[in-house]
Amino acid sequence: MYSYDGLLKNLNEKNMTRSTLADKLGVSSRTIAKISRGEKIADHVIKRIAEYFECEPQELYREVSDNPLLQTLRDEKSIGMTGGIYHELQVRMTYNSNHIEGSKLSEAQTRMIYETYTVDVSGGIPVDDILETVQHFRAIDYVIDAAEEPLTEDIIKELHRILKQNTKDSTLSWFAVGDYKKRANVVGGHETTKPKDVPARMKGLLSEYESISNVNIEDIIRFHYDFESIHPFQDGNGRVGRLIALKECLRYRIVPFIIEDSKKNYYYRGLSQWNNEPGYLTDTCLDGQDTFRRLLRMFEIEE
Numbered sequence: 116m117y118s119y120d121g122l123l124k125n126l127n128e129k130n131m132t133r134s135t136l137a138d139k140l141g142v143s144s145r146t147i148a149k150i151s152r153g154e155k156i157a158d159h160v161i162k163r164i165a166e167y168f169e170c171e172p173q174e175l176y177r178e179v180s181d182n183p184l185l186q187t188l189r190d191e192k193s194i195g196m197t198g199g200i201y202h203e204l205q206v207r208m209t210y211n212s213n214h215i216e217g218s219k220l221s222e223a224q225t226r227m228i229y230e231t232y233t234v235d236v237s238g239g240i241p242v243d244d245i246l247e248t249v250q251h252f253r254a255i256d257y258v259i260d261a262a263e264e265p266l267t268e269d270i271i272k273e274l275h276r277i278l279k280q281n282t283k284d285s286t287l288s289w290f291a292v293g294d295y296k297k298r299a300n301v302v303g304g305h306e307t308t309k310p311k312d313v314p315a316r317m318k319g320l321l322s323e324y325e326s327i328s329n330v331n332i333e334d335i336i337r338f339h340y341d342f343e344s345i346h347p348f349q350d351g352n353g354r355v356g357r358l359i360a361l362k363e364c365l366r367y368r369i370v371p372f373i374i375e376d377s378k379k380n381y382y383y384r385g386l387s388q389w390n391n392e393p394g395y396l397t398d399t400c401l402d403g404q405d406t407f408r409r410l411l412r413m414f415e416i417e418e
Contacts, residue, residue, distance in 0.1 A: 116153040116178070116179045116180070116181060117153050117154065117155050117156075117176050117177070117178055117179060118153065118176060118177050118178075118179045119150045119175060119176045120176075120177070121170075121174045121175040121176060121177075122150065122164065122168075122175040122176060123150075125168045125170070125175070129168075133147045133150060134147070136164070136167075139167070140163055140164065140167060142160060142163070142164075146160055153179070156176070158172075161175060161176065180262075180263065181368075182365065182368045183416055183417045184200070184365065184368075184370075184371075184411065184416055184417075184418075185259070185262055185263075185365045185368075187199070187200060187201070187414075187416055188200065188201045188204065188259050188365075189259055189260075192256060192259055197230070199414060200410055200411075200413075200414045200416060201259075202229070203410055203413075203414075204255065204410070205229055205252050205255055206222070206225055206226045206229050207222075207373055207410075208251075208255065208357075208361070208373050209225055209229070209248055209251040209252055209255070210222040210225040210226075210376070211373055211374060211375050211376045212251065212353070212354050212357050212358075212374070213225070213244070213247060213248060213251060213354065214376040214379075215353060215374065215376055215379045215382070216353050216354060218244045218247065218248070219240050219241065219244055220234070220240060220244050220245070220248055224240070225248055228245065228248050228249060229252060242283075243282045243283050243284075246281055246282055247278060247279075247282060247354075250277055250278050250279075250280065250281075251278060251354065253277050254274050254277045254278055254354075254358055255358070255361070257273065257274065257277055258274070258358055258361050258362045258365070259365070261362065262362050262365040262366050263365075263366055264366075265325060266321060266324065266325065266359065266362070266363060266366075267321065268317055268318070268321065270362075271317075271347075271355065271359060272293050272294060272295075273293065274355045274358050274359070275292065275293050275294075275348050275351055275355050276292055276293030278351050278354055278355065279292045279293070279350070279351050280292055280293075284349070284350060289349075290349050290350070291348075291349060295310065295313045295314060295317070295347050295348065296310050296313065296346075296347060296348055296349040297310055297349070298310065298349065300346060300349065302343075302346055302352075303383070303387060305344075305387070307344065307345065307346035308344075308345045308346060308347070313345060313347045316345050316347075317345065317347055320338070320341050320342065320345065324338050330363065330366075330367045330369075331367075331369070332364070332369050332370075332372075332400070332401070332404070333397065335360055335363045335364060335367075335369065336360075336396060336397055336400050337393075338359070338360075338363070339356050339357070339359070339360050339396075339400075340386060340389045340393075340396060342355075342356045342359065343356050343386055344386075344389075357374065360372065360400075370404045370407055370408055370411070370418055371404070371407050372400045372401070372402075372403030372404045372406070372407060373403050373406050373407055374399065374400070374403045375403070375406060378399060378402065378403070381395070381398075381399045381402075382396070382399050385397070385398070385399045385400075
């Protein structure tokens with residue numbers, strides 16, 4: 116759905132009706148009727164209207180989601196609101212996801228970086244921990260912006276690029292930032308997909324996932340396991356995988372899950388034992404959903 120608040124404001128300021136605008140620009144009444152229905156107007160028409168009002172096209176309209184959580188996140192993000200659910204998602208997911216992967220930053224330090232763009236590093240914090248915290252905030256923004264788009268390799272690679280750019284890893288000739296791994300890796304003693312096989316495995320995984328007609332939380336959890344077992348990147352797979360899960364939950368109006376650092380042993384057990392007992396990972400993610408539901412209740416947002 117689309118809201119044309121900016122266009123309507125311009126019309127009111129010029130004391131014009133939509134019909135008058137249509138006549139002046141030679142636009143069909145059918146096109147103008149899309150404003151009331153909240154449908155998208157063709158880009159070339161929006162451009163003509165913007166030229167008439169001497170403004171940028173994006174000032175005339177905005178996309179509106181029927182997902183209350185996603186729309187709230189987008190609204191709060193657009194105005195830079197503090198103290199809302201967007202603020203808390205940024206801090207809590209970034210802290211927990213990074214800490215699971217070994218970041219030394221505390222939740223308080225993570226919050227300080229987000230809120231003041233400063234940090235107390237008296238304990239000796241690696242520069243990469245700070246960089247990856249700031250970049251995780253940006254990755255969440257990217258997820259919110261791209262939430263309703265189909266999941267693609269380009270989106271997944273962009274998440275990795277956002278997270279790993281300018282880190283120490285990015286200076287290594289064999290480390291591919293924003294692209295699939297070049298060297299084989301082992302995780303927790305388990306062999307992962309060989310680099311030469313990653314592109315085909317990822318294409319197959321995405322094709323199978325995108326063919327599901329009614330995606331539910333179990334489908335997203337299964338995708339998360341499959342993604343982590345492929346381990347397509349040299350590093351950063353856990354964080355990218357959890358960001359993908361956030362995106363897909365927002366896409367399908369499913370309550371997202373945040374895996375808390377205190378539950379990481381259950382999370383790792385769930386990933387390692389999936390083939391024997393998928394319920395371990397499922398239960399951990401559902402517990403993470405309950406964590407997010409508490410945020411929804413706190414901010415009185417409908418599921």
